[in-house]
Amino acid sequence: MNVREVEIALYKDPSPRMLAACQNDSRQGVRRLAERLIRQQQAQALEEARVQELLLEEKKLWQKGYLLLAGIDEAGRGPLAGPVVAAACILPTRFELPGLNDSKMLTESKREKLFFQIQSQAIDYAVGSAEPAEIDALNILQATKLAMKRAVEGLTARPHYLLIDALTLPAVNLPQLPLVGGDRLSASIAAASILAKVTRDRLMVELDRLYPEYTFSKNKGYGTNEHMKVLRRLGPCPLHRRSFAPVKQGSSAL
Structure with a gap:
């Protein structure tokens, strides 16, 4: 040959x-x-x-009989504009998701690829959000928990246990485990982080069409230098979180 x-x-x-x-x-x-x-x-x-190392927490719970584990994570706690988005994802015990990791560790193209793979392989998944007005009314931590609660409530399959990145959800009557840095410790949370991140990024691209001056498609609502210059010049739009200090300062500069 x-x-x-x-x-x-x-x-x-x-x-x-x-x-x-x-x-x-x-x-x-x-x-x-x-x-x-x-x-x-x-x-x-x-x-x-x-x-397999990302499945250590899942394996412990699977062995205890908790077969439907929902990983929960959010995207968008830090930006000055746009909603905070959370996702809940239930993975099967066997899946093929090479490259699965914390969404912040992945390129945009890799996140997009995994986004479709997670959707096709997950037992169930759902997304929830809290809008800027809710963030201002509740504070960002409570709004994040509200978005997570909405994500859990959006699941068709009722999970047996929740694996949550750093937080607990007292308003959700399910056993749960908060994991600090969970998107790097749990495959379920990592998958949820990708679903939340890609969903929010796409939404900010759509919202850019409503308020193109702020270039949300580029900055995704984060306080980049360019974003801050426009904020000081034009003031906040309805998508801005007016309770956030940089937005307040931008408003007072007018």
């Missing part, structure tokens, strides 16, 4: 025997094929091990 034919055969049958034969082949190109495949297998094994 020529090198191309060997490559096709190797990827059809990446067995130890086939790999050993390629490693011992006299042709440098064939040996490189084997080396490349071995590196890919090692990287895949490391990624699978990393994702």
